[in-house]
Amino acid sequence: MDTHVTQGQAVAATARLVEPPAKLDEDRLCHPASEDIELAAVLHALSDPMRLRIVAALAVEDKRTCGSFNLPVTKSTCTHHFRVLREAGVIRQHIEGTTRLNQLRREDLDTRFPGLLDSVLEAASRT
Amino acid sequence: MDTHVTQGQAVAATARLVEPPAKLDEDRLCHPASEDIELAAVLHALSDPMRLRIVAALAVEDKRTCGSFNLPVTKSTCTHHFRVLREAGVIRQHIEGTTRLNQLRREDLDTRFPGLLDSVLEAASRT
DNA sequence: AGACTAGTACGACGTTCATCGAACGATACC
DNA sequence: GGTATCGTTCGATGAACGTCGTACTAGTCT
Secondary structure: OOOOOOHHHHHHHHHHHHOOOOOHHHHHOOOOOHHHOOHHHHHHHHOOHHHHHHHHHHHHOOOEEHHHHOOOOOHHHHHHHHHHHHHHOOEEEEEEOOEEEEEEOHHHHHHHOOOHHHHHHHHHHOO | OOOOOOOHHHHHHHHHHHOOOOOHHHHHOOOOOHHHOOHHHHHHHHOOHHHHHHHHHHHHOOOEEHHHHOOOOOHHHHHHHHHHHHHHOOEEEEEEOOEEEEEEOHHHHHHHOOOHHHHHHHHHHOO
C-alpha cells in the first residue's frame, strides 16, 4: 500500500548509493531526450494561451525564473504549466539556488521538428 | 450579426430571408473566417493523433469524404474530430450529395500563420 | 415507395485538464 | 535558529475531451 509514497526522496537516495554523483539539477527534474519529443505533446503543450505566453516570453528573453512572468494564476497552477512544457520537451528547467531557470529547447526542437517552433512563435506574435 | 448559434437550421432559415441566396453548402456547416482563426485552437486541433492523421492524409490527397479515411473509431467519433478541425479553421467541409468533402484550408492558414501548417506536416511526416 | 448510404445529434461514460488553497521543502539571509 | 522567498505536492472541483451506441436526417438508387 505504501510502495510509492516516498517516490522522489527514496529514488534519489538509492540512486546516490548506486550511481556516481551526477549533476543534482538534472536528476531532480526529468526532461525527455531530444529524440523522444513527441509532436502531439508539443502541440498540446503549446495549445494553451497561458503556456503560449510563457514560450513567447522565453523566446524574447531566456533563462527566466518561473515567478518572473507574473502570470495571472496561483503558484500551483504555474508549476503545472511549467511541468507540461518541460515534460513535452519544449523548455528545460534547472535549479539555481531557490529558483528554477527556464529556457527554450530551441536546438532540440529545431533538430527534431525543423521550423515548427519558429512558425509558432511567429504566429503567436501576430496575437 | 447573430451572436449565438443555437441551431444550424434556424439560423440558415432566417438568413435566407434577409440575405441573398448564398450557397447552401456553406450555410449548413459553420467555418470561422480566415481572420478569426485562433492559434491556440489550431494547435489544439492538431494535438490529437487521430486528427493529425486526418490532416496529414488531406495534405496528400484533398477533397476526401469522412468515411474514406477508415479511422479506427465509430462514425460519431469521426464526426466529432472533423468538427473540431472545421471549427478551428483547419479544414473546410462542403456537402456533396450525401457525403461531405473535406479539404485543408491551406491558403487561409498560410495567410494567417505563415509556415505553420507546413512545419507541422513536415514534423508529422517524421512519424 | 422502400432500402441503402453518409453523416449528424444526443446522451452517457470515464479520463484528462486547468485551476485553486493549504501544507510542505529547500535555499538564502538576518 | 528564525524567517522570508520560491517553488512543489496533494487533494478537490468543475469543465472539456474522446469515445461509444442509438436514434435520426438527408440524399441516392432500384
